[in-house]
Amino acid sequence: MAYYLRLMGPEDIAQVSAIDREAFPTMWPPPDFKHELKNRLAHYIVAGEEGRTIEETEVKAISERVFSGLVSQVQRLFGHEPLAGAEVPVFRREYVVGFAGFWFMAGEVHLINIAVREECRHHGIGELLLISVIDQATELKARLITLEVRVSNDAALNLYDKFGFTRTGLRRAYYTDNREDAVLMSLENISSASFRRRLQQLKEAHFDRWGYLYKKLPAKSGVSAR
Numbered sequence: 691m692a693y694y695l696r697l698m699g700p701e702d703i704a705q706v707s708a709i710d711r712e713a714f715p716t717m718w719p720p721p722d723f724k725h726e727l728k729n730r731l732a733h734y735i736v737a738g739e740e741g742r743t744i745e746e747t748e749v750k751a752i753s754e755r756v757f758s759g760l761v762s763q764v765q766r767l768f769g770h771e772p773l774a775g776a777e778v779p780v781f782r783r784e785y786v787v788g789f790a791g792f793w794f795m796a797g798e799v800h801l802i803n804i805a806v807r808e809e810c811r812h813h814g815i816g817e818l819l820l821i822s823v824i825d826q827a828t829e830l831k832a833r834l835i836t837l838e839v840r841v842s843n844d845a846a847l848n849l850y851d852k853f854g855f856t857r858t859g860l861r862r863a864y865y866t867d868n869r870e871d872a873v874l875m876s877l878e879n880i881s882s883a884s885f886r887r888r889l890q891q892l893k894e895a896h897f898d899r900w901g902y903l904y905k906k907l908p909a910k911s912g913v914s915a916r
């Protein structure tokens with residue numbers, strides 16, 4: 691299996707929302723990805739599986755278009771049946787296996803989220819996404835990357851440890867669903883020569899282990915890196 695990265699677009703919202711709900715079912719309200727994509731500060735990356743697509747019926751979008759606008763008024767006027775229940779086109783989308791999102795402000799990157807579909811975990815995708823976040827942070831000339839993570843989230847803690855994040859504090863009862871504490875972590879000096887060397891080693895080790903090539907993405911320019 692090979693995976694690739696690209697910047698997230700509106701066509702990914704349904705899949706990214708599903709991945710988010712699977713990973714964080716108790717977090718409420720769920721993130722508004724439509725809003726996030728319009729947010730100047732927000733940067734989102736998705737990982738896709740090479741050669742795999744998924745069907746996505748656009749029932750909701752179509753019913754919104756049909757029933758909210760002028761078209762529906764005209765249909766009613768002329769006594770046409772609304773399109774509910776009619777055949778709807780089926781779109782094939784690239785299969786998204788994970789995503790990462792961060793905010794860049796005041797010279798800092800704050801990692802908002804990173805998640806991989808459960809069925810696709812342990813294949814180096816989380817690492818791939820984190821490498822891309824770090825590269826984008828470097829390109830944006832961020833001074834550091836910060837994040838919060840649940841104290842019980844061993845998988846994420848190990849991932850961040852592996853990339854050199856250090857623990858900078860604890861926020862008590864930070865998560866509203868179960869009042870779990872958050873570990874605050876940060877990765878500093880991301881532009882230093884020593885960190886760049888370390889990151890290069892991690893990229894090479896990732897390639898040796900998983901066999902698919904990491905390609906650097908430009909930060910939020912809309913250009914695909916495939």
Ligand SMILES: CC(C)(COP(=O)(O)OP(=O)(O)OC[C@H]1O[C@@H](n2cnc3c(N)ncnc32)[C@H](O)[C@@H]1OP(=O)(O)O)[C@@H](O)C(=O)NCCC(=O)NCCS
Pocket residue numbers: 713714803804805806807810811812813814815816817818838839840843844845846848849852
């Ligand atoms: C955290 C997460 C993104 C990792 O994704 P992944 O694709 O499975 O991770 P990778 O295969 O790239 O693993 C990279 C490293 O993460 C750590 N890791 C991943 N899964 C782990 C697990 N189950 N237990 C312990 N460490 C784990 C390891 O350090 C691993 O490196 P290694 O294989 O050399 O030991 C994934 O578990 C996930 O989506 N979790 C739910 C969402 C979440 O908690 N996100 C973090 C919010 S702060």
